[in-house]
Amino acid sequence: MRDIARAISGQYNAITCYEKLIRLSPKEDERKQIMEIRQDEINHYHEFTRIYVRLTGQSPRIKKEECPDDYKKGLEFALKDEQQTVDFYLDIADKARNPAVKSAFIRAAQDEQNHAVWFLYFWTKIIHKSE
Template identity: 55%
Template sequence: MYRNQYGYTFNPYGYDGYFRIQNDQSLVKDVEKAINGEYSAIACYNKLADLAPTQQARQQIYEIRQDEIRHYEAFSNIYKQLTGKQPSPKITEPCPDQYRDGIEAAFLDEQKTTDFYYEIERKAQDLSIKETFRQAAADEQNHAVWFLYFFSFPKRNDHQVRRQQEYGATGALSAPSLTLADMLIYAIQDEYLAQARYEDIRREFGDIQTFVRIQEAEKRHISALNTLFTRYQIPVPSDDASQYVTTPDSVKAAYAAGVQGEIENISMYEKFLLYDLPEDVRTVFTQLRNASLNHLAAFRRGLARMEES
């Protein structure tokens, strides 16, 4: 018995010591394929990180690579329990030599891998195996969004990236500690950023209803935060978010940007809610977090439609 990377206990033996999970050759082959895919990704993403044009991209690719290492270790443990043998991983997918080609290939591969892991999750009988692959599929889906983001957006220099890293959700998530004023400033900056992002998308691609509705919601978020600024006598920062917005090159990339923006926004509010907050602030942050969860679901549906078309 062992506890896998996601906290689920995998026990292939019954209490009487007999092998409980049938040695399903189809499952073994799928797990072996998954191991080889992760092994290939680990090597390729190290190469892509070295080629990355900005520190932001480099850091994010390294974080994705760490996810792949976790997947590789979890799948290897499953393989050992199913077969009694150590896996013999091999690189089965080539890694392009050019950064942009590599990012595009990674995006396509992450999409295919997401579907493959969900397929394994559906077929597996053991609950811990199902959950391991379900969690891994969710990770791969997020990886695909990141790679689409890096593929679709023009290069930005490190100075621009550093400035953006201090703004909105990105700044909040990297801050070692936060005061109430810090939280309110980061929160309204991130709502400014969302508003500017969706305005830019509408200007470029027209009034796509998902973006129209969510942009209107962002105005309400800003209004709710302004009430807290007034109540706690904190100066409201000016809205200079437009300088951090880059126009996506397609509607699909616009949906991907929406997904990533909402993920970061949700993470920001989750971090804030760990603090001891006044009740009215906690209520507003919770409401805004929940609204962003709805926005995230809407953008993910839009991205899925784009991928199907």
């Protein structure tokens, strides 16, 4: 339950961070992709919260974290977070006895990996532009 609660907080923080990245993004195509990523995070947040409430009968507590105010730093922060989250979600899936919980976290891990690739792509474009 502790890991699922941590996952919920992570999704909440990703949602708020990606809202900031959408505002900071200088390019429309990047904004659109980050909006899609953010929507995935919203979906994960709702699904994980439903799982948590169903299993505990309680609402989870959110631990808020800060997101960088700079677009380049925000992208780097997001891609590292997404990549670390893949392993975390796969660990939760491995421990899960409930097939629905296992499936939800495997699917979310796949989405997080995809998100990391997008953030890496956007970040790499900025890095090569500044060289």
